[in-house]
Amino acid sequence: MRETHDYLSIPLLVRPNSVIAVGRHEDRPDYDYSDGITLQVYDLTDGATMTTAIPSVTGDTNILFEVKRKGQTITIARQGVSKPWRVLWWASRRLRPSRVDRRTVARMACW
Numbered sequence: 001m002r003e004t005h006d007y008l009s010i011p012l013l014v015r016p017n018s019v020i021a022v023g024r025h026e027d028r029p030d031y032d033y034s035d036g037i038t039l040q041v042y043d044l045t046d047g048a049t050m051t052t053a054i055p056s057v058t059g060d061t062n063i064l065f066e067v068k069r070k071g072q073t074i075t076i077a078r079q080g081v082s083k084p085w086r087v088l089w090w091a092s093r094r095l096r097p098s099r100v101d102r103r104t105v106a107r108m109a110c111w
Helices: none
Strands: 018-022 037-042 049-055 061-070 073-080 085-090
Touching: 018 049, 018 061, 037 049, 037 061, 073 085
Parallel strands: 037 085
Antiparallel strands: 018 037, 049 061, 061 073
16 A cells, blocks of 8 residues: 655554644644643543643743543643643543543643
């Protein structure tokens, strides 16, 4: 099989326990990365804790996210500036979080 791809259509292979922060702008490289960010969480295994730092335009850490899974409970804690954000949960097996701590989660998208 042979395929041709441009930069935006290259398949992305992601390991389990990965958290990838995706910004909402595609038209420029320099913007407020923490505004409207989506955390894409891939196959978080039981007992895993992942930390993701979101930089400011100057390179300082603007927001720090910690994503934990314990059994069927997913906890996401945010430290730093308060801006809109969401989570996109990717799982190879069906997982239904039983509890979401609303004090640490500002906005949840889809699980």
